[in-house]
Amino acid sequence: MQGRDRPPTIIAPSLLSCDFGRLAEESKRMVELGADWLHVDVMDGHFVPNLTLGPPIVQSLRRHTPAFLDCHLMVAQPARWVADFAAAGASMFTFHLEAVECGQAAVRQLIGAVHAAGMLCGLTIKPGTPVEQLLPYLEAGLPDMVLIMSVEPGFGGQAFQPSTMDKVRFLRSRFPDLYIEVDGGLAPSTIQQAADAGANAIVAGSAVFGAPDPGAVICQLRGAVDAAATAGAQQQHQQQQPLGAA
Numbered sequence: 558m559q560g561r562d563r564p565p566t567i568i569a570p571s572l573l574s575c576d577f578g579r580l581a582e583e584s585k586r587m588v589e590l591g592a593d594w595l596h597v598d599v600m601d602g603h604f605v606p607n608l609t610l611g612p613p614i615v616q617s618l619r620r621h622t623p624a625f626l627d628c629h630l631m632v633a634q635p636a637r638w639v640a641d642f643a644a645a646g647a648s649m650f651t652f653h654l655e656a657v658e659c660g661q662a663a664v665r666q667l668i669g670a671v672h673a674a675g676m677l678c679g680l681t682i683k684p685g686t687p688v689e690q691l692l693p694y695l696e697a698g699l700p701d702m703v704l705i706m707s708v709e710p711g712f713g714g715q716a717f718q719p720s721t722m723d724k725v726r727f728l729r730s731r732f733p734d735l736y737i738e739v740d741g742g743l744a745p746s747t748i749q750q751a752a753d754a755g756a757n758a759i760v761a762g763s764a765v766f767g768a769p770d771p772g773a774v775i776c777q778l779r780g781a782v783d784a785a786a787t788a789g790a791q792q793q794h795q796q797q798q799p800l801g802a803a
């Protein structure tokens with residue numbers, strides 16, 4: 558997914574905030590309202606203190622939608638689940654760096670296994686994990702995406718942590734073409750901070766599903782990210798002009 562240009566704006570409603578009894582309809586509705594991806598939060602009650610869904614539900618959902626399923630694995634031992642998520646039809650398999658206990662070699666091996674299984678691979682970190690821990694993998698061009706958590710993983714509806722945007726700024730300045738996703742507390746009231754920091758992929762659960770007009774919220778989130786990307790590109794262009802050029 559890496560090229561020379563800044564990656565496209567992606568809005569990914571988090572299905573964690575939908576009515577799970579109507580998962581297929583809600584997924585279709587989000588795509589019709591302009592969602593680019595569907596964000597699927599997988600929690601195991603161990604890595605995080607909450608329990609959600611696993612491969613059988615992803616497989617059922619896949620029968621109802623061709624949408625990009627952006628699976629965020631908040632699980633211990635993510636390597637155990639690669640084959641099952643691939644078979645279920647997951648598009649992106651994003652795992653937590655904190656969940657891999659055996660060091661850099663194990664992380665590299667897991668990224669390779671995700672790719673070999675036919676999925677894109679994302680790497681994610683909690684708010685307390687230093688962003689530098691991602692660098693060995695990014696410098697080697699291994700993950701397709703980085704997910705910067707802007708809340709402690711485990712629950713929807715938490716308050717956005719603005720300090721986590723420093724990590725996004727840091728990554729965007731070094732990797733202009735990297736897919737950088739942010740997740741947690743994103744809403745019309747907080748999107749500007751994520752957009753200005755350089756995030757291109759936005760996960761939003763409660764702000765979208767809790768809104769009277771979810772389509773308008775998707776549109777607002779997209780507008781803020783697009784505008785910040787355009788402003789950033791203009792600034793870069795001006796900086797590249799020789800002194801005295803118009």
Ligand SMILES: O=C(CO)[C@@H](O)[C@H](O)COP(=O)(O)O
Binds near residue numbers: 571574598710714740
């Ligand atoms: O991964 C998570 C929570 O752990 C998220 O994907 C949440 O589902 C986002 O929900 P909001 O903060 O947008 O309500």
Ligand SMILES: [Fe+2]
Binds near residue numbers: 598629740
């Ligand atoms: Fe998530």
